[in-house]
Amino acid sequence: MTTQLSTTDLIATIEDLGYKITTPRRDLINLLGNKNEGFTAEEISKELSHVGRATVYRTLQLLLAAGLICKLAMPDITPRYALSRLGHHHHTVCNKCGAIKEFRDSTIERLLKAAEPDIDGQLVGHRIEFYILCKTCIEK
Ligand SMILES: [Zn+2]
Ligand SMILES: [Zn+2]
Ligand SMILES: [Zn+2]
Numbered sequence: 001m002t003t004q005l006s007t008t009d010l011i012a013t014i015e016d017l018g019y020k021i022t023t024p025r026r027d028l029i030n031l032l033g034n035k036n037e038g039f040t041a042e043e044i045s046k047e048l049s050h051v052g053r054a055t056v057y058r059t060l061q062l063l064l065a066a067g068l069i070c071k072l073a074m075p076d077i078t079p080r081y082a083l084s085r086l087g088h089h090h091h092t093v094c095n096k097c098g099a100i101k102e103f104r105d106s107t108i109e110r111l112l113k114a115a116e117p118d119i120d121g122q123l124v125g126h127r128i129e130f131y132i133l134c135k136t137c138i139e140k
Pocket of ligand 1: 083085
């Protein structure tokens with residue numbers, strides 16, 4: 001089951017935000033559509049050799065600002081990006097291969113709510129990344 005945005009949704013959302021869909025942007029978005037396991041800006045830049053590095057970075061920033069992709073801080077290595085599902089979610093990131101998956105867990109949300117009285121201020125958001133060894137890496 002996936003509610004992941006399709007390439008068409010991504011393009012439509014960017015157009016709705018008032019941005020032009022140029023050929024490099026379209027190529028980049030089409031490529032991202034196949035990147036279910038997450039990606040780094042560098043990987044995208046390499047695969048799209050005809051698209052300038054600056055365009056890749058700028059378009060990723062645009063998608064990030066629009067909430068269409070998520071940026072994940074990685075321990076020791078470059079940040080990875082992943083296409084975003086609609087709505088609030090958390091991530092598991094494989095420490096070995098970098099595969100990113102999204103998940104929701106109502107227990108976590110309840111725990112955070114329960115912690116709110118102990119926080120000096122109002123909780124307005126959170127990000128949680130679970131660093132794991134994915135099944136594929138365990139079986140290797
Ligand atoms: Zn995400
Ligand atoms: Zn892995
Ligand atoms: Zn949450």
